[in-house]
Amino acid sequence: MLQVEGVMKSFDGFMAVNGANLTVGKGEIVAVIGPNGAGKTTLFNLITGTLRRDRGRIVFKGEDISELPPYEICKRGISRSYQIVNIFPRLTVFGNVQVAVLSHQRKSSNLFRPAQNIAVEETRRILESVGLLNKEKSIAGSLSHGDQKILEIAIALGNEPELLILDEPTAGMSPEETSATMELVRRLAKTRGLTILFCEHDMDIVFSVAQSIMVMRYGQTIIQASPEEVRNNKEVQEAYLGGE
Amino acid sequence: MTFGGAELICQLLVGISRSMILFIVCAGLSFVLGVLRVPNIAHGSLYMIGAFATFSITKMFAGSTGFWIALILAPLLVALVSLIAERALFQHLYQREHLMLLLFTFAISLILGDLVKIVWGAEYKSVSAPALLKGSISLLGASFPRYNLFLILIGPLVAIALWLFTIKTKIGKISRAAAVDREMVGVLGINVSWVFAIAFVIGCYLAGVGGALVAPTVSITLGMDHTLIIEAFLIVIIGGLGNMWGALVGSLIFGITHSFGVLFWPQFAIVFPYIAVVIVLLLRPKGLLKSVW
Amino acid sequence: MERVIHRRNFLLFPVILGLMFLVHPVLDVKAQGPIKVGIIDTYSGPPTTYTYDVRDAFKLAIDEVNAKGGVLKRKIEFTTRDDKFKVDICLSMAKELIMMEKVDILMGTINSAATLAVSEYCKTEKIPFIVTFSKSEKITGEKGHRYIFSITENTAMIGKAAAAGLAKKPYVKYWIAGDDYEYGHALADGVWGNLKKLKPGVELIGQSWWKVGEPELTPYLTAITAAKPDAVIFATGGASMVNAMKAAKATGFAEKVPMFIHTATEHSTLAPLGLDAPEKVIGTSNYHFYYPDTPKNRAFVKAFKDAYGREPKVGALYGYLAAQFIVKALEKAGKMDREKFIDALSGLKVDSPVGEIEMRAFDHQAMLPMFMGVTKKVREYPFLIASDIVTIPAKDVMPSIEEIKKARGQ
């Protein structure tokens, strides 16, 4: 479904991503791991078009998307959530998700119909599926950190993506929240038939959830393989697992 | 129309000397923008206060000494005003929305404008250049005002002083770091509030220096703040926000295109700065030099 | 709870409205109250150099009249409004003076655009409007009407006067430089058109225009010096005047190239410059406190100095003239009736500090003489004054009635 081939990106001469390769098959749950600064978030930014790669190819469903702007990539079925909470703080929880739903339904440019009557069903269904329906009227900026991270995911679901990219979905969460969130991710993948690409610091989560793991270091892909293989890979152990 | 080489050189020098005052004022504005992230509309008012204060101080002394004393004291007075404004009001607002800070500096500029009127009255004021810098010298057959020569010398001095300040002194280094990442500076246990205050005062001090230097060449009036501030913002923008060298480049572009513009296309003089900004921003959307924003 | 707050909120509105009504002064019973003059002018920023003198001289004259019991046994009262040199505020303030203060006569304004806007309003409201400082020739020319009067010079008059003076000088190659706005261009066109008529041999070798309020004029002056004209006509006003004079002095321009600037010899320009003003600049002005040296002028200068501790500038003449015209027209009209007042004011003559001035009946433009002189340092004053003054009589200064008719498309 998604192929990343030899992608590079430098900032002022610093090679943030220096030859990353990644394959995500349909319906898979794939994790990207690597030490801080390995280039995971940059890689996600390249895939979603927030940054433009210097070299290499990013192919989604057979189409080269590496030159497309983010909104076009989104329209082709890739949604993402962010590591640092990245929501619409002054809108309500409902409004946050609705923006994405409206965009997905191509209704954002409607000038005169009240938004409160459009896409209500879909938005509420998403809120219900992540468990935020009871807080739909709250201002998003006032939610707890954990709820905001969930809202992150809910916004990403608004576009009804085929591929959902989650950048450290549990960052800053308590252990209970973390396990609940990962349970939610797993359930969503199953019920909605989503393909999921995520990165995460907690190795227990990674190895219990992911079907395939890609390991990065210094912006480079070391290996992409099943959890078993990764666990047993010498290079990975040296570079990363052993180091921590 | 043809011009001799002497006239062209003269015109270039006039352009540079004009750039120097712009540079000094804009460096201050840019410094505040970089460190505090505040578009300080009151900067123009402080420049105006600098000029008015120069007038008053010059009048207190007989002869030329007054001007030299004013050149020291007037900017210090401006710095004092800005310190009061910063400590009493501004420091409580750094967490606010940018546009609110803009509104705040606008409010300050309104207040300062009327205060100037109350203190100095509304009439034109004029300061004469010190005897040493009066009149003009002959330069390749064309005459060139001595005072402008003085400005050409003093501009680079200020630039070097500011540059040394930012790379050599502790406060300079901290404020440079704060421009890039203010959270980090806070983590290092540095009192960010005072760093901001000092940066603000230094920026405003430069506005005062600019006001004092400009005083002998123009009529000092209410409303000179308005004329300046918009130009200063445009310069800072094309140079790159928060970049001191950007302010220098921007000022030179403004000063030199202006002085040659009036030589060759005087009828379009009023649109030169705007066209310069449009061209620069369409080619380099973040200004010519690296911006800290 | 929520509803209560709602109601309080919307109750606020009638309360504000009610307060507005309370503030509104009850003025309907004013039959024998004072005659009200509203002055709308710029009392902030650089124009105050001129407008304060207008106001103060007007007050001086009105106080004198009121001390003697007023006109038609009624006192004259005036209120001022500051328009901040902005057209929209000027319009609002003018409307406020007319609608709320119910002034009988409106005067003032230094901003030409504002004057034209207020003039149109006065035309519809049928209020006499006496312009004290705006220089646009359109005011009493192209856009003139029954309700507008001007007691100040305008660009057409300056052009005629300057041309009359310059035609006598030997210069042939001219350069024109000035403030890039209506006043500058109109003035330049006026001088040049008339000069060309009087002396067809003159030649215009170039022009420079700078934006209004341009602080640094040195680049322009060096550019002009490079072109080596015989003389330069500067079409500037306000703060640019001082800048131009300073730059002329600093670059030594004034010694090399003869320059003409309207109002260069005027005290408003020379006073702030002190001894820094350049000598030998040719200028024109409606008024000097030292010229004409007549008893009437001396008396006026003394009264003004006693009251305000400074020498009167040209604005003072306008303010004083306004008061003289208003008082005399009221006396002639016999009562405060706007139409009668206008009839009385048209063609009226008053004995002013600069001699007898007539309000021309056709276009309601006061016929002012112009004084051309050259700046000079003298021992008596800490500033320069005009010397070698030549009086250009009003008849040589005024645009002809044919010209006015042509401008109005009649």
Place this chain on the structure above:
Amino acid sequence: MFERMIRSNWFVPITVILIILFLLPIAAPRFYVYILALIYVTALLAMSLNMVVGHGGMFQFHHAVFYGVGAYTVALMLTKTKLPLWVGFIAGPLVAAITGLIIGWFCVRLTRLYFGMLQISLGSLIWAIVFRWYSFTGGDDGIHGVSMPSFLSSLNHSYYFILVVFLICLVLMYMIFRSPFGSTLQAIRDNAQRCEAVGINVRLYQLGGIVVATFFAGVAGVLFVVLERSVFAEMLFWVLSLEIFIMCLLGGWFTFAGPILGAAMIVALRTFVGKYTEYWTLILGVILILVIFFLPEGVMGFFQDLLKPASKELSERGR
């Protein structure tokens, strides 16, 4: 829908205010009628700006240009051509919107201060044209005494005309504010990057917002001509842009009706305080600082917080 309107808490107060506004010319002195009409015009201008600043999060620093373009268009059409009045009234906003499209097309490429300064530069070029083209625009003298047909000739008639147009615009703007387009703009203000990530072409929407806002600014320009019969180059100068910007911030730029309050406050201040002192800008400065310190969301934002104790509690609990 209508039923819901009647049942709404706002129905009674709004109706009462409307009735007062419509009856006012009968009882009030003419000057208040004039000032109210001026407030409507200014408020419409401020609200159109707030569509892009408060709701769109763009640094629209030179909004006055579009107001001036609208006003000049109608004034020029009425004085230089024989076209019927309504053509001018429609052309004003349209030309303003087209100007908005052109300037906006360049500006949306940039962000924040760069956006704002580019707009000031481009707008100032238009200002310079108006200021310099004496034969066409009248230069800095402007055009005065634009004649209006008899149904708009008296102050009361123009008051009603302005009020009705103002109310229509208000309703339209409110609909846009609540529409998907409006909420998308607000989302862009909150977080443009995130909007791109949910499939929104941010620049396109920003440009759309600018066009809509400049259209309403053009309407305000037309209404100004109806009220004052004058246009002048100052209307396109950046100082006025700054003033309307201040009105939005003062009234409360995240609220819908805040700019109306801001405009009313500034117009009233300069008219009624300006009467007593030439230092009214000093007073304005002090008021602004008080607002910044004590009413951080603007005056209207403050009232809204009062009206919504529930949501405020919620937000506190959230923290």
